[in-house]
Amino acid sequence: MVMIGKLLRFGRRQLHTIISREIIKPVNPTPSHLNTYNLSESDLHADRAYVPLILFYPNNAGGNLTAQDKASVLKKSLSQSLTKYHHFAGRLPTPTTPYIYCNDEGVVFLEARSDSRLDEFQLSSAQDGNLENLFADNMVCFNSPHNPNLVGVQLNHFACGGVGLAVSMSHLVGDGCTLGSFMNQWASVARYGSPEHKEVLPLNPHFIHVPRTNSPLPEAPVMNQQLLSTHVMRKFVFPNSKLGDLKKVVADDTINPTRVEVLTSLLYRTAVAAATANSGCFKPSSLFMMADIRKNFVDKLPQTTVGNLLSLMIVPTRRESETSLSMLVAEIKKQKLLMREIQSVQQSVENSKLLMRNLGIEDFEHLVKGSYASTSLCGFPFNKVDFGWGKPMAKALAFRSVHRNGFLLMDTPDDDGIEAHVMLKNEDMEIFQNDKELLSFCQVYM
Template identity: 75%
Template sequence: MVIIGKLLRFGRRQLHTIISRDIIKPANPTPSHLQTYNLSEHDLLIGKLYLPMLLFYPNKDSCSLTAQDKTRVLKNSLSQSLTKYYPFAGRLSTHKTPYVDCNDKGVVFLEARSEAKLEEFQLGMTQDENLDNLFADDMVCNNSPHSTNLVGIQLNHFACGGVGLAVSMSHLVGDGCSLVSFVNHWASVARYGSPDHKEVLPLNPHFIHVPRTNSLLSEAPVMNQQRVVESTRVMREFVFANSKLSVLKKAVASATNDIPTRVEVLTSLLYKTAVAAATATSGCFKPSYLFVPTNLRKRLPEKLPQTAVGNIGSLMIVPTRHESETSLSELVGEIKKLKLQLEGIQSVQQATENIKLLLSKLVNDQELETLAKRSYTCSSLCGYPFNKVDFGWGKPMATAIALRSAGQNSFVLMDTADGDGIQAHVSLESKDMEIFQNDKELLSFCQING
């Protein structure tokens, strides 16, 4: 173990100290016939982004484990889990390699200590511009210098004894569903002590092996063009109780004679409010686009398990060319129409071709800089059991995701810890956020954390 003497300014008051760095390798070597993991065309479209997730656990009196015990459990179970998730412990041979070299070089595991108490930290977390410090090796954005690593872990110890576990996974090897499957498998191994336990076996990953492609990983993938524009962005967390979302659903249903889901109405409300804020900031309405990534595992004719690893989804794009198209009823109706079109997708390859076609048309119609400024991405992790991830010391008291470094307008939706609503992590230009967070209609349905 290497002791690191680096101090990081964390938040507005506290110091964050990196205290150790390890490399965790798989408990068993990867068989020779699995040592090359080909990336799919869909993976290559996504590009070099990270999915940065945070899980916060309080220090419970009922838990007899010390901080050292928790670290030992996490490292041992991670090593065992990487035997199953063998590509995660590999490397990209070069920055453009279209496959993972499953060489068992391992996953970086950092430990850090904060002088803050967990409760104090959470109060300011949603407005903290240094949230990224909780993640290993800058694995929170698309220009990390450590981009050949695919997974990074950082265990953050707070002064109260609580911990924040930061897990960052390269989007090249999987989507949000892949991330939650990996973390739940890891937690179950920690809880039950073995990857061969009967409760863990159903959580084993399902890999879809694809043929080698001649395509190379692009330095600026088409799907990420809207992410690379330099900007000043801030992140806020908004919490929508189910009771408030029910009111919103009824209002939209009365206008459309169709019952929307809570995710559909919330996605539409966030996008509508963000477009209105951008319009107020610039002084005029400009055509805008809503990108909605969609999980296809249960939609394909040959249904795939939720434990299937990879980028297995499609992309819905809602164009808003006129200000009149930003009403909730119109936006919800467009999302529902696009969802119906997904029913015709027969395979992951067809989904990939559809995405490429959609994006090529969009890029032909708009200059990239304009597209970047007026595009919004809404990803829903609702229904994914992040709030149930138990390593043996209870479920997390809160979850979060680092958005500020993504460099894009984005909304990420997650179930609240108590299951009684949705927390929306919103990243916008600072000027737009000032207007967004004071929108009267939005505030009538939510509360702002932080």
């Protein structure tokens, strides 16, 4: 264990100290026939970015367990879990190699101590970017060729005794569903003591073995901090009762929207209206959505299937009249119906390629300048991640570093609503956060 005297300053008063750093390796070596993990074509098309999730647990969780006890449990169970998720502990031989060498080099695990209380931190973190400092080795943006780790963990101890467990997973090895499955498998190993326990076995990963491709990985893009500084993130909470009212606004005999469909439509419509108000005229725009397709295949895949099993949906709005809630919901449903025809990973990749090819140069220009990316993690099992000291009181994604214009939807901790994390240009957010229609369905925002 290495002691590190690094201090991270939060705001004007809060200090965060990195107190230890370790490399956690699989408890058992990876068998020789599993020494390479070929990335699928779908993985190769994933963003060269991390999926940065943090789970917060209060001081009263864990009974008499000390901070040191919790860290020991996490490290031991992580080592055990990596025998199943062996590629998480591997490395890319080069930044563009289309496979992972499963050499058991391990996962970085940092511990940090904060002088702030967990409740104080949560109140301030949504707007000022503090979340990014809770993740190991700045693993919140794009993959860096200087950081060989595919997965990183940082356990943050707050002054009140609460903890924040931050996990960063490279998008190359999986999507949000993969991360949710891993977190629950790891947590179950911690609770039951072994990945071979009968309660844990159903949570073990399912792999699709694919042949090695000759296509190299694209180089990771560089985060443009100047662009990032022009945007701001806010969190809005929509209780299920209000979402029920919102659904009634657009529901009819032909359209029965889900919570996610109707909320995504409202957020997109409000964001486009804010941009229109600032520019003085409507500009064609597009809504990008990624959807899990594990259940689409002929032989339905379990949710524990590892990889990027997503399909891209694009909802274009070329005229202002196309931003009505009913039209947006109808178009989202239309895109979902088309997705049901996708029954293999290869078909999903070809579908995404076809979508991009069908966009003309003019459409592509509008796509880049006026697009909004929407990601939903609703229904994913993050609220159930229990390492033996209870379920998390809150969770968050370091969303500010992942997208510019966009929305991230997550279930509230009590599963009685949806948290919408919204990233927009500063001037657009000023109008967006004061929209009367939006606020009539929103319980609180920060």
